[in-house]
Amino acid sequence: MAQDPAIRTVAVVLFEGFTVLDAYGPIQAFSSCRWRQADGTQRRFFQTMTLGVRPGPVRSGDGPATVVDHAFDDAPPWDILVVPGGFGTRALVNDAAFLDRLGRASGRSAVTSTVCTGSALLARTGRLDGRPATSNKIAWDWVVQQGPRVRWQRRARWVDDGDMLTSSGVSAGIDMILALIARLNGRDMAVAAARNMEYVWNEDASNDPFA
């Protein structure tokens, strides 16, 4: 399906202890962009692959393990990077080899997006320096310490800074990705994706019920 130039590729970063909904909320939103065609088949607009230090299963912080499809350095090209958060980020902010891979992966992405404490990881690569960003509210004090030169915005469901999008905690990643879909493919497609997910989309980035 990669042959269709209208299909964008999403690469989701996985690591031990990632939070499942941080990754799977965005994956579901992208996957829900599909329309039934006249011949009965589904037309898709995004495809997802998973990235990690090495291929194979990675245990989430919530029980189940997800398979990493490609090592960072051996992956085919992609358009959009998604970086989840989770308790695993507590160790990774001090893992120079991981941060180097993540920073280069972000450099190869047309758009980089983070969910929850994923912004702490991206901050540690330096790629958020001087830019507005947000994160999870419960871990806020720890996150902002990871990026002293980031212009952190506490009250925000998500922050859209063009090629860098950062969301608040867990479920906020769904709202952010639907907004990205609206920008890339039009609001009608984002609304259709939300309906396919039976999800009540919070369309207003400044409406943060948890700040």
Added chain:
Amino acid sequence: MAQDPAIRTVAVVLFEGFTVLDAYGPIQAFSSCRWRQADGTQRRFFQTMTLGVRPGPVRSGDGPATVVDHAFDDAPPWDILVVPGGFGTRALVNDAAFLDRLGRASGRSAVTSTVCTGSALLARTGRLDGRPATSNKIAWDWVVQQGPRVRWQRRARWVDDGDMLTSSGVSAGIDMILALIARLNGRDMAVAAARNMEYVWNEDASNDPFA
């Protein structure tokens, strides 16, 4: 962690072509029931394992593969069963061996819950006969054909029939599981879990924005 009698075990059924948020929304809700204890460690109240026809990776309908921890017949005991939906259900409603395993797994569960077209699978086992249930709205006509003796309720975010809970599409599974958590562990814990997920919980089963 299984030694703590206050921890319930959740078994999530996986199959080729499952919808990721149908499974991971409930997994996240259960996993978000955690409190920080005086010694700084997290206390959890639910643990999750995955069930399938055989152990190993199963490809979702949305790209990534999740690892099945246990085959149906070799799994340790559990309390709560979660059955997701997805395009994979279209073949499985005619797979007698799978339906036999699913029906017996439901029989071993204190509570069986389905998300989206997962209710079509459970209906095909006969375990919903004579009972109220709901499902995804987009696939509604197909689902109800799978259970002619089920008392289908179209307008419902979810239906709670005691030991059988069925939800509407995809995201509705999160609302249903938070309601189950409230019943089992008190509303305060469900509210805390929703806050940990930064999720705006729809607490009213009759409030179905997509019917």
